[in-house]
Structure formats: C-alpha cells, structure tokens
Amino acid sequence: MADVARHAGVSIATVSRALRDAAVAPATRERVLRSARELEYVTSPAGSGLSSGRTKTVALVVPFAARWFFSEVIVGAETALREAGLDMLLYNIGRTDRERFFATLPLRRRVDAAIVVASSLTPDQQHQLRSLGIPLSLLGSRIEGFPSVRIDDEHAAATAGRHLVGLGHRRVAMICGDPSNPVGTATTARRRAGFTTAIEAAGICGPEVVEEEWGITGGGRAMGRILGQADLPTAIFAESDEMAFGAMHTLRRAGIGVPDRISVVGVDDHELAMALELTTVAQPVKEQGAAAARALLHQLTDSIPPSNYDRVLPTRLVVRRSSAPPPP
Amino acid sequence: MADVARHAGVSIATVSRALRDAAVAPATRERVLRSARELEYVTSPAGSGLSSGRTKTVALVVPFAARWFFSEVIVGAETALREAGLDMLLYNIGRTDRERFFATLPLRRRVDAAIVVASSLTPDQQHQLRSLGIPLSLLGSRIEGFPSVRIDDEHAAATAGRHLVGLGHRRVAMICGDPSNPVGTATTARRRAGFTTAIEAAGICGPEVVEEEWGITGGGRAMGRILGQADLPTAIFAESDEMAFGAMHTLRRAGIGVPDRISVVGVDDHELAMALELTTVAQPVKEQGAAAARALLHQLTDSIPPSNYDRVLPTRLVVRRSSAPPPP
Numbered sequence: 221m222a223d224v225a226r227h228a229g230v231s232i233a234t235v236s237r238a239l240r241d242a243a244v245a246p247a248t249r250e251r252v253l254r255s256a257r258e259l260e261y262v263t264s265p266a267g268s269g270l271s272s273g274r275t276k277t278v279a280l281v282v283p284f285a286a287r288w289f290f291s292e293v294i295v296g297a298e299t300a301l302r303e304a305g306l307d308m309l310l311y312n313i314g315r316t317d318r319e320r321f322f323a324t325l326p327l328r329r330r331v332d333a334a335i336v337v338a339s340s341l342t343p344d345q346q347h348q349l350r351s352l353g354i355p356l357s358l359l360g361s362r363i364e365g366f367p368s369v370r371i372d373d374e375h376a377a378a379t380a381g382r383h384l385v386g387l388g389h390r391r392v393a394m395i396c397g398d399p400s401n402p403v404g405t406a407t408t409a410r411r412r413a414g415f416t417t418a419i420e421a422a423g424i425c426g427p428e429v430v431e432e433e434w435g436i437t438g439g440g441r442a443m444g445r446i447l448g449q450a451d452l453p454t455a456i457f458a459e460s461d462e463m464a465f466g467a468m469h470t471l472r473r474a475g476i477g478v479p480d481r482i483s484v485v486g487v488d489d490h491e492l493a494m495a496l497e498l499t500t501v502a503q504p505v506k507e508q509g510a511a512a513a514r515a516l517l518h519q520l521t522d523s524i525p526p527s528n529y530d531r532v533l534p535t536r537l538v539v540r541r542s543s544a545p546p547p548p
Numbered sequence: 549m550a551d552v553a554r555h556a557g558v559s560i561a562t563v564s565r566a567l568r569d570a571a572v573a574p575a576t577r578e579r580v581l582r583s584a585r586e587l588e589y590v591t592s593p594a595g596s597g598l599s600s601g602r603t604k605t606v607a608l609v610v611p612f613a614a615r616w617f618f619s620e621v622i623v624g625a626e627t628a629l630r631e632a633g634l635d636m637l638l639y640n641i642g643r644t645d646r647e648r649f650f651a652t653l654p655l656r657r658r659v660d661a662a663i664v665v666a667s668s669l670t671p672d673q674q675h676q677l678r679s680l681g682i683p684l685s686l687l688g689s690r691i692e693g694f695p696s697v698r699i700d701d702e703h704a705a706a707t708a709g710r711h712l713v714g715l716g717h718r719r720v721a722m723i724c725g726d727p728s729n730p731v732g733t734a735t736t737a738r739r740r741a742g743f744t745t746a747i748e749a750a751g752i753c754g755p756e757v758v759e760e761e762w763g764i765t766g767g768g769r770a771m772g773r774i775l776g777q778a779d780l781p782t783a784i785f786a787e788s789d790e791m792a793f794g795a796m797h798t799l800r801r802a803g804i805g806v807p808d809r810i811s812v813v814g815v816d817d818h819e820l821a822m823a824l825e826l827t828t829v830a831q832p833v834k835e836q837g838a839a840a841a842r843a844l845l846h847q848l849t850d851s852i853p854p855s856n857y858d859r860v861l862p863t864r865l866v867v868r869r870s871s872a873p874p875p876p
Binding site: 465491 | 768
C-alpha cells in the first residue's frame with residue numbers, strides 16, 4: 221500500500237480510503253486506482269489487505285443445488301474459497317424460496333461477499349443484492365454493473381446448430397425448459413436465440429421449439445410431444461444434457477433409433493454424457509465456479525472495482541454417437 | 549421449561565443446567581431428562597431454547613459434493629436447516645483435503661453443530677470431531693456415541709442379491725469402489741457383506757468382486773475386466789448406480805445385451821436410473837439429509853443427548869428392464 225501511495229503521491233490513509241471506496245475526491249481516487257493497477261497491487265487474503273473480510277465467509281446462492289451444473293459449481297467455488305482460507309455458506313433457493321430469500325436476505329452481515337449463480341434477477345432483486353454493500357459476482361449470466369463469469373450461451377447453441385446443419389439436417393426441433401420458471405429463463409432465451417440464428421443462417425426454417433419443465437422428465441415429455449406430430453424432425457437440440465437424456469429415453473422406448481432416425485445434441489458435457497454417447501457442447505463448470513470465487517477474492521483483497529469484469533469461458537463441441545447425417 | 553421443572557420437582561435453573569449437560573447430580577439429571585422426554589419437551593430454535601446456538605450456522609462435511617448422493621444430501625440438509633432459520637457452511641473434503649481438514653478443523657467456533665456425511669472416521673478423527681464440543685450427527689455411517697442417520701447397507705445389498713437369485717442367476721459378480729480410498733470404504737464393505745451373504749444363502753459360490761475407482765468410469769473399467777474372463781457371469785451387482793451406469797456403457801459397446809445376456813442391478817435410484825432402465829435398490833437421500841439436520845436441531849434446541857440415536861431409513865427394490873432371468 222505504501223508503494224501505491226508513493227506512486228500516486230498521496231498518503232497511505234488516502235490509498236486505504238480510496239481502495240475501500242470511502243470518501244475521497246474523485247480525481248484522487250482515480251489516481252490511486254490507476255497506480256494500484258499499474259503496480260498490480262494485490263494483497264493476500266490472509267494479510268491485512270482483507271479489510272472488509274470480517275466474517276471470512278462467502279455466500280454461494282444457487283437455484284437448484286442438486287442439478288449437475290450447480291453441484292459442479294459448488295465444488296469449483298468451495299475449493300477455490302477454501303484454498304484462500306474462506307468458508308462457504310450455501311443458499312439453495314429454488315422457485316418457491318426465491319421471494320423469501322430476496323425479502324429477508326439472510327446472508328446480510330453474515331458474509332464478506334456473495335456469488336449468485338444462474339439467475340434471472342429482476343431490477344428489484346438486483347437492487348436488494350447491491351444494498352448488501354458487499355462484493356458480488358454473477359455466474360452464468362451478465363447484468364450491467366455486476367462482475368460476471370459465464371459461457372457465451374448464444375455461441376454454444378449456435379455451435380450445436382451448425383453441427384446439425386453441417387450433417388445435412390433440414391428439419392430440426394429444440395427442447396427447452398419451462399419459460400414460466402423465473403430461474404434461468406435468460407439462459408434458455410439466449411440458447412434459443414443462438415440456435416435459431418444458426419439454423420436460419422443456413423436457409424432453413426426456424427426450429428420448432430417445445431417447452432417443458434426443465435430436467436430429465438421434462439425432456440422426455442417434450443420428446444413425446446414432438447413424436448405425436450405428423451412430420452418428425454431428423455434432429456433434436458436440447459438446451460441441456462439432462463433434457464437430452466430424457467429425450468433419448470423417450471426415443472428408446474418408442475423404438476426410434478438414435479442417430480439412425482433422429483440425432484440428439486445437448487449442452488453441458490454432463491458426467492453421464494459419455495456413457496450415453498451424447499454429442500454435446502461442453503462447458504467448463506467447476507472452472508466457472510472457481511473463476512467466480514477468484515473474481516470475489518480479487519475484490520476482497522485489493523478493493524479495486526472490477527469495472528465491467530466479464531469473464532467468458534470457452535465451450536467446445538464434443539461429437540459422440542448420438543449425432544449423424546439424417547436418414548436418406 | 550417450567551413444566552419440566554414442575555414435573556421433575558426441581559428448579560428451572562436446574563432443568564436448564566441438566567439440559568445443557570452442566571454440573572448437576574447424576575440422579576437429578578436423570579429425573580430432568582426423563583421428565584423432558586415424557587413431556588416431549590421441544591423448544592423452537594427461534595426461541596430462547598437455542599442456548600448453544602450462537603452462530604446460527606451448521607456445518608455439512610461431505611467428501612465429494614458433486615456426486616449425486618452428496619448433492620441430494622446437501623439439498624435435503626440445507627432445506628431443513630433454512631426452515632429452522634439456520635445457515636449451512638459446506639465443507640467439501642475429498643481424498644486430498646481430508647488430513648488438512650481434521651488437522652485444522654476450520655469449522656471450530658464457526659458453527660453450532662455439524663453433520664458429517666458418509667465417512668469412515670479413524671479413532672483420531674472421531675476424537676478431533678468430539679473435541680469441537682458441539683452436537684454432531686453422522687449420515688451414512690454408524691459409530692458408537694455419534695447420533696446417526698443412514699440406510700441399512702447390508703440389507704439393501706442383500707435385497708439386490710435375493711432379486712438376482714430369485715430370477716435364477718447362479719453366476720454373479722459385484723463391482724465395488726476402490727478400497728484404498730479412505731472415504732466410504734465402510735459402506736462398500738457393508739454392501740459387499742450383505743450381497744455375499746444373500747448369494748451364499750442360496751447355495752451359490754460367493755460372488756467374484758471387482759474393485760475399481762468409484763464412479764462411472766471405474767464401473768466401466770470393472771466391467772471390462774469381467775468381460776476379459778473366460779467364464780462370464782449372468783448378472784452384475786454394482787455398489788452404486790453410477791458404477792452400474794459405467795458397467796452398462798461397457799456392455800453396450802461390447803454388444804452384450806442387457807438384460808438378455810447380463811443383468812445389471814445398482815443401489816441408489818439415481819435421477820438417471822429410470823431413463824437408463826436400471827433396476828436398483830432405492831434409498832431416500834434428500835430425506836437422510838433432512839433427518840440428519842433435524843437430529844441436530846433436536847440436540848440444539850432441547851439439549852437432550854440422543855442416547856444412541858440411530859435412525860435407519862428404509863430402502864426398496866425398484867425393478868426395471870436391466871434385470872431379467874439369465875439366458876437359457
């Protein structure tokens with residue numbers, strides 16, 4: 221901190237105030253932050269730099285802790301936090317507990333920082349989170365003013381679309397989670413947009429989109445609805461591997477060969493995708509949890525506001541047996 | 549508390565001391581506890597009864613948070629604790645972090661109580677946990693002196709064995725997790741013993757047991773080792789559904805029909821067991837998490853030591869397409 225003070229030509233107390241976002245003239249604050257950035261000023265969480273670190277605890281707020289994606293995020297975040305000497309409080313707020321959580325904010329004064337995972341936040345909810353006055357990071361979504369870690373959902377879905385078009389498919393359908401669910405609808409919308417754009421770019425009619433409750437059972441039900449139609453698609457894109465597993469189960473029961481008659485592609489690379497031979501767009505999930513934790517540690521230790529911090533981790537197509545050219 | 553005092557014929561202060569396990573003559577303490585039990589004395593955690601509840605936080609210690617079983621436990625415990633107004637700190641300590649965790653006990657003075665899930669604890673580790681001086685409950689295992697919530701692993705495995713014997717199988721093998729893993733070996737041993745007993749009770753030679761790393765990949769590898777032998781079994785019992793999924797994957801790739809040539813049975817009723825048509829011995833997992841949380845709440849609120857509290861939740865056979873009579 222002394223180095224930063226010297227570099228910026230201010231007192232150590234001013235540096236401390238500026239880094240804490242306390243009362244300092246804007247120009248002075250700018251100068252301190254610039255110096256801190258130039259000197260790559262970072263303190264260790266164990267050191268005195270963790271001025272805001274009173275509870276040594278970080279909250280992880282997830283909507284459905286038992287789903288594969290969230291359980292991987294939990295492991296990634298918990299491991300990174302523990303390595304930094306911080307504990308993790310887990311708040312599992314599904315559909316029904318959401319309102320109560322935002323109304324009461326039980327994490328208030330209990331944590332130094334929070335990671336909020338894969339949620340569509342209303343402006344009110346965003347305001348409530350900001351009112352906590354602690355560093356926050358979002359995982360799986362992007363909202364102006366919140367540091368975030370995520371994948372590019374549109375790009376991931378477009379990758380799946382281009383793979384199917386490249387194989388020669390011309391009639392494709394997409395299986396999505398329930399849009400009435402207030403959690404994760406933004407993710408669904410982005411994947412839907414990305415897939416549709418890729419399909420239409422190939423001069424094909426936009427995909428039929430079937431919405432059912434998110435998950436294995438919902439995916440199976442959506443596939444059943446598609447099979448009830450006169451004109452079957454030759455390929456299915458599911459917004460998650462779990463919905464794809466449900467779709468494959470319905471196809472197996474219906475005696476419809478995958479990929480001989482219908483190809484199936486998901487998103488995730490779920491731990492069972494390989495065993496089920498599912499072609500999918502893999503996303504690094506533990507890594508997103510760890511990156512979101514590190515984004516918070518950075519805020520906690522050097523107090524430099526990560527202006528528009530938005531880390532986008534790469535996805536990649538993993539081709540397995542569930543996708544092939546359409547039947548002749 | 550006044551009712552208990554009246555019933556036991558002692559002062560309220562004595563009741564309070566007896567319930568807190570503080571200095572009280574043994575006979576008096578016995579009388580107070582008997583009265584408390586007879587009156588079904590329970591205080592709400594929100595009330596003053598939560599005398600030991602200073603942090604309003606409970607630790608959940610799991611070995612592998614991302615595995616299906618543990619992610620379900622997390623949800624069950626977190627939900628029950630949150631309903632009681634308590635937060636949950638999650639400690640995910642796998643193979644490598646285990647020693648460090650028990651050496652440093654980071655949860656010390658951070659929580660009012662702790663749930664320790666599915667671990668084989670050495671006498672030293674048991675001693676260290678007791679040294680925390682807080683209510684503890686075990687989930688998935690039973691150790692003298694610790695309240696526990698679990699299933700009867702031997703019975704669950706014996707159920708699978710009797711199902712296969714009943715179908716007419718005479719050559720059976722079992723797939724287990726790696727015994728060098730210090731976590732969960734007690735579970736493996738109990739399931740192995742239960743299955744073996746059921747098989748031998750039918751007058752059949754004890755099953756061949758193949759050990760590989762716990763999980764889908766390990767299950768697949770174990771099946772590969774079995775397929776390399778001259779004399780194939782007609783049925784496989786896997787100690788978990790995830791190991792069974794791996795085995796089924798290897799069988800599919802090898803072109804060996806399930807159940808036409810080999811039947812497969814697991815334990816769990818994993819969320820994907822239905823989609824994969826796996827016959828399994830279902831265990832209630834979220835319920836075990838919730839029951840372990842309630843066992844702690846009970847200790848936190850009324851301070852009555854749950855002498856040998858050992859709640860065993862029921863399991864049941866779920867027959868699906870992966871099991872059938874052996875080929876003629």
